Structure formats: C-alpha cells, structure tokens
Amino acid sequence: MIRFIAAIDRKHGIAKQNVIPWHIPEDEALFDSETKKHGGHVLTGSVTFKVTYLGVPLADRHNYILTRATKPITGARVINDLATFLPEFDNKNLWISGGAGVFQSVLDLGYGDELLITHVDADFGCDRFFPSYEKDFKLAxxxxxxxxxxxxxxxSKYVRK
Ligand SMILES: NC(=O)c1ccc[n+]([C@@H]2O[C@H](COP(=O)([O-])OP(=O)(O)OC[C@H]3O[C@@H](n4cnc5c(N)ncnc54)[C@H](OP(=O)(O)O)[C@@H]3O)[C@@H](O)[C@H]2O)c1
Structure with missing residues (x-):
C-alpha cells in the first residue's frame, strides 16, 4: 500500500520559500511515528531531503530519495526512475513524504492508496502545494x-474512492 503523509493549509499549501510555515511538534511526532510503521519505507524528493531533512536520512527508516542526479547518498537509496521503483511496492508498504513535486509525480502515475493529511486551519501564502485529491479520495x-x-x-485519513 502506498500512503501519502503531509500537513497542508486551507489552500493545500505545504511550504513557503522552502520553509514549512508552521511549527506543530505533535504533528512532527506523528510524522515520525507513522512513517516508522508498515516497514518504514519512505520516499522523499531531493529538495525536501536538502531543505527540510538538511541532508540527513530519517533515522530508523529505509530512505529513498527521488532525484534525476545519480550521485550516491549515504544512508539512502537514490531513485531516478519512479515508474520502475513504485511497482516494487505492489505487495509492500511505502510512505510518500513529499514535497509537492513528488506527491504530484506519484499521483500522476496512478499510485496512492491512502492520504494522512494534517489540515492546518489557516492560509500561510504558500508557494508549494499538495495536489488536488478530492476527486479520487474520500474521507475515512x-x-x-x-x-x-x-x-x-x-x-484526517483519506482512502481511494
Ligand atoms: N507540509 C508538508 O507536509 C511538507 C512535506 C514535504 C515537503 N514539504 C516542503 O515542500 C518543499 C519542497 O517541495 P518541492 O516540490 O519543491 O520539492 P520535492 O518534491 O521535495 O523535490 C523535487 C525534486 O524531486 C525530484 N523529482 C521529482 N519528480 C521526479 C521524477 N518523476 N523523477 C526523478 N526525480 C524527480 C527532482 O530532483 P532533482 O532536482 O534533484 O533532479 C525534483 O527537483 C520544501 O519546502 C519542504 O519543506 C512540506
């Protein structure tokens, strides 16, 4: 099963100028505990890996970094081809931890079974957005x-319609 995990504002915003504009420790703790579940396999975009994880793989998880670059990353597996990577998880579990580019790329390929979304009730004027999901997912x-x-x-947890 492929699960997305994200915190989004009222307008689906996830970041502004490469910073997440809220600080909610209990949500960060939830991210940590959830992404360790189901085997702890986590796919992250190269930008999020650099600016949010500061280049440090998530502890106690299997880290996969999506990028077009081929340079190895210590403690992570570099993924260049999403279309051949995702079928590896047809019978396993994978978390998609963002950012916007990765969420969109995975959905565009038709993958994604569940969304764990923290809805932050404000508009932060973000410049990176979670894709539109309402047509294909329902609140569970x-x-x-x-x-x-x-x-x-x-x-909130959403499942595919
Ligand atoms: N609020 C939240 O829950 C949340 C969660 C995660 C991230 N964020 C925020 O989101 C922002 C980053 O989002 P972003 O969209 O700019 O970047 P991103 O999704 O983290 O990374 C984008 C990069 O991923 C690689 N990529 C994407 N699709 C690919 C594909 N199909 N094949 C190969 N490589 C692919 C490319 O890397 P290369 O350029 O290296 O080739 C691309 O530049 C950060 O500010 C972060 O803090 C927020």
Missing amino acids: QQSEPREQNGFRFTY
Missing part, C-alpha cells in the same frame, strides 16, 4: 480539532 477518519503553538489543526 477525522480527529477532533486540535491546537498547539497557536495553530489549529485536524488529522
């Missing part, structure tokens, strides 16, 4: 509204 679970650090948010 939703938490009560939560608040931390002055940010209001809800955890």
